[in-house]
Structure formats: structure tokens, C-alpha cells
Amino acid sequence: xxxxxxxDDESDIREFARNFFKKRKIDxxxxxxxxxxxxxxxxxxxxxxxxxxxxxxxxxxxxxxxLRQANLNVKVVMVSGVEDEETIKEANALGVLGYIHKPFILxxxxxxxxxxxNS
Amino acid sequence: xxxxxAISNTAIFIAVYSFVLGIPVWIGFKFLGKGAWLLPIGLxxxxxxxxxxxxxxxxxxxxxxxxxxxxxxxxxxRQASAGMGKIxxxxxxxxxxxxxxxxxxxxxxxxxxIHDKEKKQYFLGAIKRKSGHKQFLDKISENSSLIRxxxxxxxxxxxxxxxxxxxxxKGLTLGQVEEDISSLDGELIAPIFIExxxxxxxxxxxxxxxxxxxxxxxxxxxxxxxQTALAIENAxxxxxxxLTQEQLFKAEKMATIGTMADGLSHQINNRFHALxxxxxxxxxxxxxxxxxxxxxxxxxxxxxxxxxxxxxxxENVTQGGEIVQGLLKYTRKGETGFAAVDVDAVFKxxxxxxxxxxxxxQLKIIREYDVATIPKIKANxxxxxxxxxxxxxxxxxxxxxxxxxxxEPDYQPTLIVRVFKEDGYVEIIFEDNGVGVKDxxxxxxxxxxxxxKLSSKKGTGLGxxxxxxxxxxxxxxxxxxxSKYMHGTQMKLRLxxxxx
Ligand SMILES: Nc1ncnc2c1ncn2[C@@H]1O[C@H](COP(=O)(O)OP(=O)(O)OP(=O)(O)O)[C@@H](O)[C@H]1O
Ligand SMILES: [Mg+2]
Numbered sequence: 001x002x003x004x005x006x007x008d009d010e011s012d013i014r015e016f017a018r019n020f021f022k023k024r025k026i027d028x029x030x031x032x033x034x035x036x037x038x039x040x041x042x043x044x045x046x047x048x049x050x051x052x053x054x055x056x057x058x059x060x061x062x063x064x065x066x067l068r069q070a071n072l073n074v075k076v077v078m079v080s081g082v083e084d085e086e087t088i089k090e091a092n093a094l095g096v097l098g099y100i101h102k103p104f105i106l107x108x109x110x111x112x113x114x115x116x117x118n119s
Numbered sequence: 120x121x122x123x124x125a126i127s128n129t130a131i132f133i134a135v136y137s138f139v140l141g142i143p144v145w146i147g148f149k150f151l152g153k154g155a156w157l158l159p160i161g162l163x164x165x166x167x168x169x170x171x172x173x174x175x176x177x178x179x180x181x182x183x184x185x186x187x188x189x190x191x192x193x194x195x196x197r198q199a200s201a202g203m204g205k206i207x208x209x210x211x212x213x214x215x216x217x218x219x220x221x222x223x224x225x226x227x228x229x230x231x232x233i234h235d236k237e238k239k240q241y242f243l244g245a246i247k248r249k250s251g252h253k254q255f256l257d258k259i260s261e262n263s264s265l266i267r268x269x270x271x272x273x274x275x276x277x278x279x280x281x282x283x284x285x286x287x288x289k290g291l292t293l294g295q296v297e298e299d300i301s302s303l304d305g306e307l308i309a310p311i312f313i314e315x316x317x318x319x320x321x322x323x324x325x326x327x328x329x330x331x332x333x334x335x336x337x338x339x340x341x342x343x344x345x346q347t348a349l350a351i352e353n354a355x356x357x358x359x360x361x362l363t364q365e366q367l368f369k370a371e372k373m374a375t376i377g378t379m380a381d382g383l384s385h386q387i388n389n390r391f392h393a394l395x396x397x398x399x400x401x402x403x404x405x406x407x408x409x410x411x412x413x414x415x416x417x418x419x420x421x422x423x424x425x426x427x428x429x430x431x432x433x434e435n436v437t438q439g440g441e442i443v444q445g446l447l448k449y450t451r452k453g454e455t456g457f458a459a460v461d462v463d464a465v466f467k468x469x470x471x472x473x474x475x476x477x478x479x480x481q482l483k484i485i486r487e488y489d490v491a492t493i494p495k496i497k498a499n500x501x502x503x504x505x506x507x508x509x510x511x512x513x514x515x516x517x518x519x520x521x522x523x524x525x526x527e528p529d530y531q532p533t534l535i536v537r538v539f540k541e542d543g544y545v546e547i548i549f550e551d552n553g554v555g556v557k558d559x560x561x562x563x564x565x566x567x568x569x570x571x572k573l574s575s576k577k578g579t580g581l582g583x584x585x586x587x588x589x590x591x592x593x594x595x596x597x598x599x600x601x602s603k604y605m606h607g608t609q610m611k612l613r614l615x616x617x618x619x
Binding site for chain 2: 105107
């Protein structure tokens with residue numbers, strides 16, 4: 001089974017995204033913050049990570065940086081809200097598959113996730 | 120000089136000199152006969168020397184009697200004009216001028232008209248009427264004959280004297296000017312000049328005694344007019360200052376809203392995002408289960424899922440509403456009055472507002488006060504809320520800066536708030552363990568636009584300036600800042616206790 005990690009500090013996002021992807025025979029993990037995300041990534045080696053940019057504890061960009069430092073070459077899609085150009089450039093430099101801008105509907109996300117997991 | 124004074128002076132002069140010269144001659148003829156003139160001449164010399172002194176003395180006594188009343192009101196006017204400069208409120212100043220005039224000179228009425236450049240009118244600023252029933256005008260046009268006459272003549276106009284003028288004045292019909300004066304019921308009209316233009320006009324009615332205005336009156340009004348001009352300018356200057364100050368307050372508020380906008384749009388966006396996920400998953404569940412008839416077991420499961428989704432929808436809607444409410448609380452002008460205000464309630468409201476700008480979860484906030492025992496303060500809720508907001512905001516920035524710069528392993532950003540009663544005041548202290556202030560920056564803290572926050576998003580440098588204005592000028596309290604570099608900062612506020 002493909003493994004998907006959803007990193008978001010909003011509990012509703014974690015809960016309903018997990019429900020949704022579970023129904024698609026995907027093994028879903030969730031993390032509410034950067035530290036937890038790093039732990040799960042190193043243990044579970046997910047096939048795809050959906051990473052929220054703006055989080056309380058450590059930012060998505062910081063998580064990405066630490067991932068790359070630890071040589072964890074996991075596929076990452078950034079979920080961004082109202083971020084500025086600079087943040088986007090920084091993330092690109094660290095190597096991400098792409099961006100999805102909030103708010104978006106689950107069907108869009110489904111397409112992206114399925115495309116990435118099947119490739 | 121008053122005509123009565125002139126007459127009495129002449130009478131005194133004649134009396135004194137016929138006495139001085141008459142006595143020696145009379146003595147010479149009566150007692151000593153011809154030839155024995157030595158004594159009378161000696162006496163003459165003596166009296167002639169004394170004469171002027173006697174004359175001056177008697178004259179002064181008489182004059183004093185006559186002028187006593189006039190001197191008294193002139194002294195009052197002088198005193199009043201010296202005090203005028205201290206009044207900052209224009210309306211109050213004008214009221215004081217007309218009050219003093221009517222009472223010191225005992226006239227029927229006095230009024231003062233103030234120039235409004237834009238409307239090209241002089242508007243009635245204050246009026247005091249003791250007697251007489253005539254209507255008053257509420258404005259005088261810039262183009263009236265009276266104003267044009269005053270601009271040219273540049274002097275006080277006394278109605279009685281003016282009526283005797285017969286020749287027309289530079290194309291102005293004096294009759295028209297006279298009409299203007301009489302429609303104001305004015306006995307004396309004093310234009311107040313500043314740099315060639317008339318900024319105000321004082322209109323005075325008849326003296327209640329029926330006497331006419333004298334040259335002495337006029338010279339006193341000359342002084343009064345000068346003082347009035349300065350005082351009015353002064354008061355207007357303060358009003359302008361108040362206006363720019365309000366604009367400054369507003370600028371600070373707008374800047375804060377600017378920095379809040381980022382946090383706000385993030386939060387509102389997150390609500391929509393969550394709603395999208397909840398609805399998407401619920402729809403997905405419906406679609407997946409639509410195709411076949413459901414067992415009662417399965418339909419219960421689906422119903423539970425949908426119920427959960429709708430509960431979360433409601434919750435997110437409520438949160439969204441709260442965000443908007445929070446913003447409104449800040450942007451609304453707020454009540455203007457002062458009331459007995461609960462410090463803890465203000466603190467909570469301020470904290471709620473800060474959520475949109477900073478991450479208060481990163482701070483340990485300790486409220487070291489007993490809500491039940493601290494007295495209420497006499498304050499304007501909205502303004503004090505803004506003060507607390509700025510203090511929390513500054514503390515947060517200082518602590519985050521220390522956290523980022525020092526990276527001390529067990530650093531815990533902590534904000535302590537203390538409230539207690541002291542010397543009949545309520546003392547409120549915000550203490551943080553942030554970066555503190557460098558000694559060389561200490562003196563600039565309350566200066567408008569001083570900021571050490573470089574990032575373009577933060578720092579207008581108006582926070583502390585506005586705090587001081589609100590606390591010290593609006594509330595009659597005090598603000599003090601005590602800080603130690605790399606240790607922390609204490610902001611001490613002192614606010615009056617609400618009575619009753
Ligand atoms: N609690 C504090 N600890 C350390 N420094 C402070 C504290 N409060 C204020 N300062 C210093 O005083 C300066 C002026 O503060 P002020 O609140 O007037 O403006 P600002 O915070 O820079 O800008 P704004 O309030 O508009 O965001 C700050 O830039 C900071 O250097
Ligand atoms: Mg500030």
C-alpha cells in the first residue's frame with residue numbers, strides 16, 4: 001500500500017483528509033507539526049508528503065530543509081496559503097514537486113496524490 | 120482724558136493759585152503797610168514752592184475718585200488678558216473673553232465672531248448678554264461693508280463717534296457701515312488683526328451706566344486686542360495639534376491592521392480550507408454509498424459520519440465569525456467616554472486581539488493578580504485595550520528576538536502581568552524577559568517613529584508614543600519603562616481608580 005503523510009496543524013484537515021484517503025486504500029499518516037513529521041518520515045519513509053508551509057512550531061520550509069540535510073529524498077508537495085514569493089523560491093531551491101494553494105477541494109488533491117503515488 | 124477730569128483739574132488749579140498768591144498780598148496790606156514786604160515775599164516764595172505739591176496732591180485725590188471705577192475694570196481686563204494665553208480650548212477662551220468684558224466694563228452685551236476662511240464668514244463664537252433684548256446675528260459676511268471698512272481703517276470703531284462722520288470712505292457708503300454696526304447692536308467694534316487679516320471681531324454693547332466709551336477705554340482695548348489675537352492663535356494651534364495627533368493615532372492603528380491583515384487572511388483562509396475538506400469528505404462518503412441499498416448497520420455508520428462533518432462545519436463557521444468580530448472590535452471607533460473599567464476584562468480583550476498578529480501560544484503568560492480584589496480603573500476601554508495590545512506586542516517581539524538571537528537552550532519566553540493598588544492609583548506592570556533595551560536607546564523609547572524593528576512588516580515606532588499619549592494625556596496617569604539589556608523590560612502603568 002502507498003504511504004501518504006499529511007502535515008498540518010489544523011485538526012479538521014488531518015481528520016477529514018485521513019478519512020478521505022483511507023477510503024482509497026492508501027496508508028495515511030498525519031502529523032500536527034514539524035517535529036512529528038520528521039519522526040514519521042524517517043520511520044515510515046512515506047511515498048508522498050503533503051506539507052503545510054505555515055505552522056506554529058516549525059515552518060514547513062524548515063522541515064524541508066532538515067529533511068534535505070538528513071538526505072531524506074522523500075517527495076514533497078507544499079500546501080500554501082498566503083505566502084510570499086520568497087518562501088516559494090526557497091522551497092523550490094530545496095526541491096519540491098509543487099504547490100497547492102489553499103483553499104482547494106479534495107478532488108483536486110486526490111488527482112495530484114494519485115498521480116504522484118502511481119508514478 | 121475724561122471731560123469731567125479736565126474741568127475739575129482747571130477748578131483745582133484756580134483755587135490753589137488764588138490761595139497761594141492772594142494770602143501774601145493780603146497780609147502785606149493789612150498788617151505791615153507799605154514797605155514792610157519782606158515777610159510776605161518770603162511767604163510767597165515758600166507757598167509758591169509748596170503750591171505745585173499741594174496742587175498735585177489734591178488733583179490726584181480727585182482724579183482717583185473719578186477714575187477709580189475705570190481703573191478697576193482696566194486692571195481686570197489686563198489681568199484677564201494675561202491669563203488668556205493659558206487657555207487651550209478655543210470655545211472656553213471665547214466664552215471667557217465675553218464674560219470678562221461684560222462684567223468688568225458693565226456693558227449690556229459682548230460677543231465675539233471668529234473668521235472661517237473657507238466659508239468666507241465670521242461666525243459667532245461666543246456671546247454674553249446681560250440686558251437689552253435685541254436679536255444678535257450669528258454670522259457676518261466677509262464682504263459686508265463693516266468688514267471692508269475695518270480692514271482699511273484698522274482701528275476700533277465707536278458707534279457714537281462714527282455717526283458724526285459725514286464723508287464717505289473710499290467707495291464705501293458710511294451709511295451702510297453704520298447700518299451693519301447697528302444691526303449688531305454694537306457700541307464699540309474691535310477688529311482683531313493677525314498679519315493684516317482680521318481673525319476675529321469683538322462687538323460690545325452700550326455701557327449700562329449710559330456713559331460713552333473714552334480714549335482710555337480704547338487704549339486698554341488695544342492691549343486686550345493684541346492679547347486676544349495671540350490667545351486665539353494659540354488656541355487654534357492647539358486644536359490643529361489635536362487633529363494631527365488624532366491622525367497619528369489613526370496611522371498607528373492602520374499600520375497595526377496592516378500587520379494583522381496577514382494573520383487574519385491566513386486564519387480566514389484556513390477556515391475555508393477546512394470547510395472544503397469536511398464537505399469534500401462528506402460528499403465522497405455519500406457518493407460511495409449511493410449505488411446500493413444500505414444495511415441498517417452501514418446507514419447508521421454513514422449518518423454518524425455526516426453528523427460529525429456537519430458539527431465540524433458549524434464549529435468552523437463559529438470560528439470564522441469570531442475572527443471577524445475580533446477585527447471589528449479593533450477597527451470600530453469605540454466608545455468615547457470614560458467609565459469604571461475592569462482591568463482583567465481589558466487584558467482579555469487585548470489578548471484576543473493579539474491572536475491575529477502574534478503567536479501567543481509561544482509565550483507563558485502569568486497573570487499575577489486577584490481579579491476579585493483589584494479596583495476598577497477610570498478609563499476608556501478601547502484606548503486601554505490598545506495600550507495593552509501594544510505592550511503585549513512589544514513584549515512578544517522582544518522575547519522572540521532574544522529567542523532567535525541567543526538560542527539559549529532552556530529559554531522560556533514569559534510575560535508577567537501584575538495589577539495592584541498603590542497610593543490611590545492602580546499600578547499595572549507588564550514584565551517580559553526579552554532582549555531589553557540598550558542604554559543608548561533608552562532615551563528614544565517614547566519618540567514617535569523610533570523603532571529597532573527592521574523588517575518592513577513590523578515597527579512603525581508609534582506604539583510607545585501612542586501609549587504615553589493615551590495614559591498620560593487622556594487618562595491623567597503615568598507610564599514608566601525600566602529595562603535591562605538581555606534581561607528584560609518592565610512597563611509600569613499608573614491609572615486612576617474609578618470612584619464609587
Ligand atoms: N518590551 C520591550 N522590550 C524591549 N524593547 C522594547 C520593548 N518595547 C519597546 N521596545 C523598543 O522600543 C521601540 C519602540 O517601540 P514602539 O512600540 O514605539 O514601536 P515598535 O514596536 O518598533 O513599532 P510598532 O509598535 O508600530 O509595531 C521598539 O522598536 C523596541 O526597540
Ligand atoms: Mg510596538
